[in-house]
Amino acid sequence: MKRAVVLLSGGLDSATTLYVARHLGYAPQCLAFHYGQRHEREIGSARKVAARAGCSLEVLKIDLPWKGSALLDKEMKIPQRSRASGRQGRGRIPATYVPARNTIFLSFALSFAEAINCRDIFIGANALDYSGYPDCRPEYYKMFNQLSALATRVGVEREAIRIQTPLMTMRKSQIIKLGLRLGVPYELTWSCYRGGRVPCGACDSCRLRALGFAEAGAQDPLVTR
Amino acid sequence: MKRAVVLLSGGLDSATTLYVARHLGYAPQCLAFHYGQRHEREIGSARKVAARAGCSLEVLKIDLPWKGSALLDKEMKIPQRSRASGRQGRGRIPATYVPARNTIFLSFALSFAEAINCRDIFIGANALDYSGYPDCRPEYYKMFNQLSALATRVGVEREAIRIQTPLMTMRKSQIIKLGLRLGVPYELTWSCYRGGRVPCGACDSCRLRALGFAEAGAQDPLVTR
Numbered sequence: 001m002k003r004a005v006v007l008l009s010g011g012l013d014s015a016t017t018l019y020v021a022r023h024l025g026y027a028p029q030c031l032a033f034h035y036g037q038r039h040e041r042e043i044g045s046a047r048k049v050a051a052r053a054g055c056s057l058e059v060l061k062i063d064l065p066w067k068g069s070a071l072l073d074k075e076m077k078i079p080q081r082s083r084a085s086g087r088q089g090r091g092r093i094p095a096t097y098v099p100a101r102n103t104i105f106l107s108f109a110l111s112f113a114e115a116i117n118c119r120d121i122f123i124g125a126n127a128l129d130y131s132g133y134p135d136c137r138p139e140y141y142k143m144f145n146q147l148s149a150l151a152t153r154v155g156v157e158r159e160a161i162r163i164q165t166p167l168m169t170m171r172k173s174q175i176i177k178l179g180l181r182l183g184v185p186y187e188l189t190w191s192c193y194r195g196g197r198v199p200c201g202a203c204d205s206c207r208l209r210a211l212g213f214a215e216a217g218a219q220d221p222l223v224t225r
Numbered sequence: 226m227k228r229a230v231v232l233l234s235g236g237l238d239s240a241t242t243l244y245v246a247r248h249l250g251y252a253p254q255c256l257a258f259h260y261g262q263r264h265e266r267e268i269g270s271a272r273k274v275a276a277r278a279g280c281s282l283e284v285l286k287i288d289l290p291w292k293g294s295a296l297l298d299k300e301m302k303i304p305q306r307s308r309a310s311g312r313q314g315r316g317r318i319p320a321t322y323v324p325a326r327n328t329i330f331l332s333f334a335l336s337f338a339e340a341i342n343c344r345d346i347f348i349g350a351n352a353l354d355y356s357g358y359p360d361c362r363p364e365y366y367k368m369f370n371q372l373s374a375l376a377t378r379v380g381v382e383r384e385a386i387r388i389q390t391p392l393m394t395m396r397k398s399q400i401i402k403l404g405l406r407l408g409v410p411y412e413l414t415w416s417c418y419r420g421g422r423v424p425c426g427a428c429d430s431c432r433l434r435a436l437g438f439a440e441a442g443a444q445d446p447l448v449t450r
Binding site for chain 2: 066102107
């Protein structure tokens, strides 16, 4: 079985991506980050999801002392109804954007993949029902793949490590339907940016999730708990 | 004064780059990484160089548990006469290559630059008298700059953060001559991969440094100590 590095945040999209990678015949090696996010409890969800899928998980602690995001800085407010959220991420990029976060995550994934001699990285980026973050768009991943070919020894000497974004053009409801078919344990995932005991129901992430389950005609197992 | 993020390793090239950025009128904000490198003492050099230049320094600790490099893994041997080292990095990429290291460093620099609202990042990459690392070549930086335009909020909404590589096409001797003119305190820098009490004189990094000083007709102040 070919190995693949899967970026697992503990949220709905990354959990689905993990199950897609497994379904495609890869042996996933999950990678999660503790980066000072308010919703640190998503790490616990990542651990549970990886365990349920029978995959290893590496959790890296990274330090972003400059913050620059409502997800990291408790003095900043998590927006309740960001104009950006929703289909196609119209409007301004919201305050929950973390400077260059996905570039940091992918660079570690690239290093991990090269060190363990694996050629594929999976990430649950989505540019349809999303918050409008620049590093979730297809053009960004296309460019990162071009960078990957130049950045590593394996890319130069043999074959570039490829970033795969299977959910990129799917609606949240389609992601959920696919995930339910693949047996993704959504009750173990965590999406809320606030990271309280129960989801707040009002942040971008909660709203996109609720919209997705509603459109999929399914009940969110997390909300019933 | 415009601020710039300067990646400072504590070595000769990055110290020179810091002084070049300062000479160009930037107020440098230095960034160094503690990433499990054997020659951890370069961090001490980075602190001294930044202090001498009167600049702030942020030191981040990052974890690369997968290693995959002789610079990180004490079970691996640091090559003494890598075929790759020397002018134009001919031949194979040596065992001291750290998977995706510069991509990781640059992604943190991008995050830092965006958070402090600065548009320029300086790195002392050089593709002439170098070890043949893929992420030291001009094509890699050209691509990273294209990625930068897509990766960040500031890149999308206003202007991309730019990676500047002033030493890229210089010979080591030219770097040293320039640095001596700008007052770079080379006695505070550290290049040796082995990170002992004194430079080993045999690793790629020591050899390139010695060649540079010899060709510049200058005495390395570190060696006389």
